[in-house]
Amino acid sequence: MTPSIGLGQGVAxxxxxxxxxxxxxxxxxxxTLAGPASLLAWGFSCLLGVPLALTFAALATRLPHAGGVSTYAAKAFGAHAGGVAGWWYFVAGSVGQTIVPLTGGYYLASAAHLNQHWSYLFAGAILLTAALANLAGIRTSARVQVALALTVALVLLVASLFAIPHARAANFTPFAPHGMSGIGSAVVVLFFAFAGWEAVAHLSEEFQDSGRDLRRATAVTIVVVTILYLAIAAAVxxxxxxxxxxTDHYAIGKLLQSAIGVGAGWSSAVVALVISLGTTNAFVASVSRLGYSLARDGWLPRRFGHLNRHSSPAGGICLVAAVGGAGLILAWIFNWGTQQIVYIPSTLVIxxxxxxxxxxxxxxxxxxxVIAVIGFILTLVTVPFAVGHVLVPIVIALGALGYRAVAGRGRGAAKEPARSAPG
Structure with a gap:
């Protein structure tokens, strides 16, 4: 991997x-899950994000490697723990590339007054664009990311500020209509919103100065993300x-409509496109590096462990795009929305x-x-609310171990010298 990411690109x-x-x-x-008490879920998730962000920044600084959490788990608990962790995050990140582009597709189809089936086609175009940008190399991808991130931050800040005149105290009662179970369910769903703290760790060996810039980028991101997430959640x-x-699909669009008036449908669709493309671009970059590392370590087929002439893991990029694309096809066939899919990556990320x-x-x-202990305890608090989906990580773990066993036997057979025929 070629070190080419600076501080600004790292923050983006x-x-x-x-x-x-x-x-x-x-x-x-x-x-919708928790009522106004969803703000407590957002607050808890933002609080949880701090020790998680600092922990993964410390790990990435000490062990800068494309494997990210797979590398850390392998060093701490052995190769099998590393492989399972890698599969968990690879599946979470790849399935996420069904959800993220589909979200942008919803906004684009709505703005064009098209049937929602068009959302899947638009989503496919977003995913393809991100994959092609990553195949062109991390330098190109990161430069694009700076402009996308600045646009997203500005738009969310404007939407939050312009919502203030439309705020009503009556909208805060009843505060917790669904009790603690509703708040807990919201926390599980919000894990998808905070799944990126680990993502940049897979790019750590491509930072020009990972020891300095990773920690600085983490600190800046904690402040920016906390302010914008809490502001937009409070506005909703x-x-x-x-x-x-x-309404849940287009909440930000409706806020923008009251903020800028005529043409808000297309304006919000453009914003959704920028956000979706930026997120997809960042996660394809991250998760493809994990796929590259898993392939080199024997946890995925070797063909995914090669770099192209731009020093990009082409096999990993194509695999992430293929999983995300397959998810879009299944979602279109079975008419799944993001609500039905989001529990898969959210539970795996926990x-x-x-x-x-x-x-x-x-x-x-x-x-x-000490910070890692705090992050572990806070994450552990969310586990009871994810019990209903615990089969997902179990199945993925069994798949990882099963693949390793079969692939190991295959490599052993390939290395065994051929025997001559009797007689």
Whole structure:
């Protein structure tokens, strides 16, 4: 891998990975699940993000490697733990590339007054564009990311500020209509919104100065993401812009419509396109590096462990795009929306963070270990609310171990010398 990422590009990649397409639908979806008390879920998730961000930054600084959490888990608990962690995050990140482009597709189809089936076609175009940008190399991809991240941050800030005149105190009562179970369900869903703290770790060996810039980029991103997420979530609740699937899909668009008036449909669609493309671009870059590392370590077919002439993991990029594209096809066939799919990556990310912080507790020392302990405990609090989906990480773990066993036997047979025929 060629070191080419500077501080500004690192912040842009981080912000786009965290402040992704989830911000378009999750504020409304979380408010529908928990009512105004969804703000507690957002607050908890932002609080949880701090020790997780600092922990993964410390790990990435100490072990800059494309494997990310797979590398950390392998060092702490052995190769099998690393392989399982890698499969968990690879599946989460790849399935996420069904959800993220589809979110942008919803906005584009709505603005054009097209049937929602067009959302899947637009989503495919977003995914393809991100894959092609990554095949051109991380330098090109990161430069594009800076402009996308700045645009996203500015638009969300404008939408939040212009929502203030439309806020109503009555929209905060009843505060917790669905009790603690609703808040807990919202926290699980919001894990998808904060899944990017680990993502940039896979790009750590491509930072020009990972020891300095990774920590600085993490600190800047924590502040930016916390402010913008809490602001937009509060705006959705205060204006009552949630309550059904259609409104949840277009909550940010409705806020922008009241902010800028005529033409807001297309304006919000353009914003959704920028957010979706930026997030997809960042995650394809990150998850493809993980696929490259897993292939080199024997946890995926070797063909995915090669670089193209731009030093990009072409096999990993194509595999991520293929999984995301297959998800879009299945979603179109079975008429799935983001609400039905988001629990898969969200649940997997919870288990990735548990294993990642546990690895950090074993690997790191001093204050970094204390921060990792805090992150582990806060993540553990969310597990009871994800029990209904625990089959997902179990199946993925069995798939990883099964592949390793079969691939290992195949390599052993290939290395065994041929025997001559009797007689």
């Amino acid at each position: 990649l981080y912000v786009s990975a965290i402040l992704g397409a989830g911000v378009l639908v999750l504020p409304g979806q979380a408010a 609740v205060a204006t009552g812009t949630y309550g059904n699937e259609q 288990f990735v963070y548990l294993l990642g912080t546990a690895s950090a507790i074993k690997i790191l020392s001093g204050s970094s270990r």
